[in-house]
Amino acid sequence: MADEIKKLSSQLAQDPDSLVFLRLGELLRLKGQFDAAHRVAVTGLERHPHLADAHDLYARILADKHDYERAFDEWDMALRVAPTHVGALKGLAFLYFKIGDVEQAAAHLEAAQRAAPDDPGVAQALALARGGHAAPPAPLAPVEESPAPAAQPLDEARVFAGLEGAEEGLLLLDASGRVLGGALKNSQGQDVTDAVAAYLAGVSQEAARTTKLLGLGKWTGVAAEGRLGHVHLTAPTGDALLLVVRDRAVPMGRLAIIAQRAAGAARRWLEAHG
């Protein structure tokens, strides 16, 4: 394997656009060299952002590193590019098992089986799922599995799954400022989710009182321009509050469109979660 890694690395150095990064990244992953595999996958994705196999590779590496939220996003992205991608379907099934959603796991495995009826791994996992087992064999990671992650973070990530900025520029809060999903990071990459959420508690109610007092009907959004970035607030349902943050390069109108899409995702999520 070491020789092949060396050979593929050399090929990739000579032709950075080559698809050998897929095989190289997979070999590094199998060897447990996750950081190197991660670098290869990210570089490959930068050059081939619409290649489902590249998202699948990256997701497997993230899953091996127990970064299940981002793995979910990458597999979800792979399916958007290639809706019958077997690797992505198996990967998502694996994650659904992790959070105990056997029904969704089985549905993804059934889709994988329709796409690859001769894949013995899919058939085996599906049999386990239908038998009501707690977890299928890890379909991807060769390394020892850690305990299953807490269900909540993955569930939260799914609010905005597949949306641009889901992990650093979108936030869904309840009326009291409790974070229901998404996350915010500042330009230094620091997580500022809780601080921002605390300041926004009660904004939805104040906006409603203001527009009522002015006879303006229901409030639909707050758009704000900052020195370094823009924000858009909207209420996807009732007292819930959605915040979108982007840098100043994103025009306010574009921000409103992003907010509208995110609000749709938030509404669906809120309806599904009661």
Place this chain on the structure above:
Amino acid sequence: MTATAGYGQALDLITRVGGVRGAMLVSAEDGIVVAEQLMEGIKGTAVAALAASLSTRLRRAMEAAGVGASLFWHLQAEQGALLVVPTPNGILVVAVAEPDVNVGLVRLELLRAAEVVG
């Protein structure tokens, strides 16, 4: 020019824009009306208090998010809008507008008014 005359001039800049129902200058710190030109029926004191409170929350949230203090914000509603420019000296320049107002134009006049107010 006296401060009062300056305030009147600032408010004139805003209220002459079509679709603007009124304008106010509000103390950001305590939500007190400093000057106003509002159409009849708008409760200036209550709107000023809520605008100041919303402005404070937004400023703090935006600073925490790392996008800096707000230069302009716009509360959109089904039948109109509240548009606000905070000034460096703690005054909020506020406009109440109809739903079909030219937001870009009002924003420009609010910024000009903010310069007049100082």
